Amino acid sequence: MSTGVLGTDKRGIRELGAEEKVGWDEVTRGVVLNSFDGEALDIAHKKAEERDYSDFNSYVATVASWRIIKPVFNRDICIDCQNCWVWCPDTSIISRDKQMLGIDYDHCKGCGVCVEVCPTNPKSLLMFSEAKENEDALEEWPEKEKKTK
Amino acid sequence: MAKEFDLNEVEVWDGNYAASQALRQAQIDVVAAYPITPSTPIVEGYGSYVANGYVDGEFVMVESEHGAMSGCVGAAASGGRVATATSSQGFALMVEVLYQASGMRLPIVLTVVNRALASPLNVRGDHSDMYLGRDSGWIQIDAFNPQEAYDLTLCAFRMGEHLDVRLPVMVHQDGFTTSHKAQNVTPLKDEVAYAFVGDYVPVNDMLDFSRPVTHGAQTEEDWHYEHKAKQHKALMDSRTVIDEVFADFKALTGREYKRVESYLMDDAEVAIVVLGSSVETAVLAAKQLREEEGIKAGVVSPRCFRPFPYDLVRDALDIPTLKAVSCLDKSAPGGAMGALFNEVSAAVYTTKARPMMTNYIYGLGGRDFAVDEAKRIFKEQKAHADAGHITTDIQQFSGLRGPKLGFFQTRRD
């Protein structure tokens, strides 16, 4: 099942640490890990959804369980400044063609940096409890704050 | 293109120069090195080839031996042929990276000119550094003279780089007694030597950008054990490749090497097991004793120190006439029997005859080991044989001034 740009076939398919302990024959010689399956030329010009990630790439693992709070993205307010993209420590802001598309919840650890660096008023990213549905969170979005002098 | 070096059919080379010529002929891509006595002339010799156009590769003079082996690992992971040289304290400084090189399965060649370890500081030859490397996961082969230092250095590339092996290889020679002793050496022509070594085949090459590769990952309890076990298996299994390389080398040159060398052992009653340049001394002593006193003495030497050739050592010592064997260790044992004694005893325990085993520590810090000393050791073995039991301490220090120093006896009640 392909879920497209916001979540590819291979992304976050395994809980980190829950991978099968492969047998004697599969353990790689010299502890070498290949990032991709097959030929993988020119990776710098391939988007995540175009890459053939190997099972040894942490892209296929998820750290979602680290989170107790999560950022929720409100497309309606976003100005695509890309602050969240440049400062995300977990490569979890999905931007394509200069547009912010959403959060990669497989790799996001819920640090909240993206919310802090978001410059809009109200913010286009806010932290909510992990248990809250995104739709409900969007319903509760605050109004623009008036500047008080 | 590197210039061809004009070589005579027979050259007069010391062990250092012989090793440096072999390194040159292997057309190494990167030599990262730091000089130390007594192996300095290997590095200097190589540098002179670089300066005069006999080498196409890079010569990186790093800031320490740790840096030298680190550089070798970085370069080897980048898909080319790599080698360096060291001794003693330099070897000790490299130890951390020796383990990393073998764990990362990088076929680096290290020419080691054996020298004592401080303290006290000593520049002369003993086997302390070679022994320090014995658990590092490298193949270790031992040259007894300059010709062998040349031959085995060429062979080392073939062994380590073999696709079934992919492990680093040390080629040992004794400090000064081999490294600085000029003897006749018959080299191969450059093109013949290179054809024997062959082109380097990159594996998990960091410079192949179509296959991005991570080297040196961490493995914790779920993975580490399998990795180390596989590495050990590769090292143990490398014996068949080592034998193949020796066979090919014999076909090319007529010079024969075995993982275990035996001399005068067919009817031997007593034997010495010893490494390095002392082998020739022990063989001379055995010959003289046979002629002068009719003592049937023989010599065995594991040319391949790692993987330790338990199978061939057993074969060499599983002789019905053999009564007593003494293993000579040229390294301060640090509260145990010498390493050679321990390894050989393990092999001998599996023989039918189970000859009596004793251990001599000798030659520390370059103390001379002469024919008379070897003869005396043979005669002590003969006394054990005649008495039917070990008549001395099991471990003794040979050639030491002062009172006789020995430890551990056989229980005989």
Added chain:
Amino acid sequence: MAITSIKNLKEFSTNNDRFEGSHLLCPGCAHSMIVRELMNCTDDNLVIASNTGCLEVSTAVYPYTSWDTSWIHIGFENAATAASCAESMYKARKRKGTLKDNDAPVKFVAFGGDGSTYDIGFQWLSGAMERGHDFTYICLDNENYANTGGQRSSATPIGANTSTAQAGSHSYGKKQKKKDIVAIMAAHGAPYVAQLAPNKWKSMAKGFQKALETEGPCFINTVSACTTEWKFDPKDTIHITDLATDTLMFPIYEIIDGHELNILYRPKNILKVEDYLGAQGRYRHLFKPENKHVIERIQSDIDKNWEMLQRREEARI
């Protein structure tokens, strides 16, 4: 080499990350912000070496790698040597024509924390800089041995509380000043040396691109705010870094060819150092009356250093 556009963040964001998520760095860690930015500054092939440290133990734990480029780790101290000798191998193989693609552009980069850069790997770094390899060394300076639980390093500032230089009834924390690694690297005659910070993403990207483009050994010290050991909320990483640069605790500048110094960021309002210290748990004890003198000392050191940097810049030597 092919550098990527850093005209503005929108342009910059069109790069495809080669550093993947589900690494094990702490939430809010600045290390990965810096690493991502470096890797997005070029679309050349990269050979990256990492010293042992937070970055290394979090990004290559079997059976996972977070690196989409060639990457190597050997030990705590020798990434500079690994990267520099990988570069030597590249030169040798390019000359001999044995590379798989002899025209593929490649850059060599080494990463180390302040533990491996300022302390245990100092000699290896110095050797590689002196030898003149074409590579860039980037120190992720979080001012302590964070990977092992926050011990002091020679990059730890005076007054910080660490697990081996504790603050207590008889101690205000670390007694020694931070080592000036930038000056030491500049003194090697390196063609490009800089101190950069991830909150100023553009000056950092410019510095990275200059280092990657400059032939020869380049060194960059980056401030990497450490939520775990500096003791602040993970969401505040950029805010804390702002305070570091705006108090001039961490000035941003470059030194070209060992002498030409350029200041890359001048705060409009220079903040008092208390603002920076007070935002972190590691300096909390300094606000006790008996430790007031330490804060005064830190401020005085900052003022003197800023004066020195400005004078050196003006001198144009």
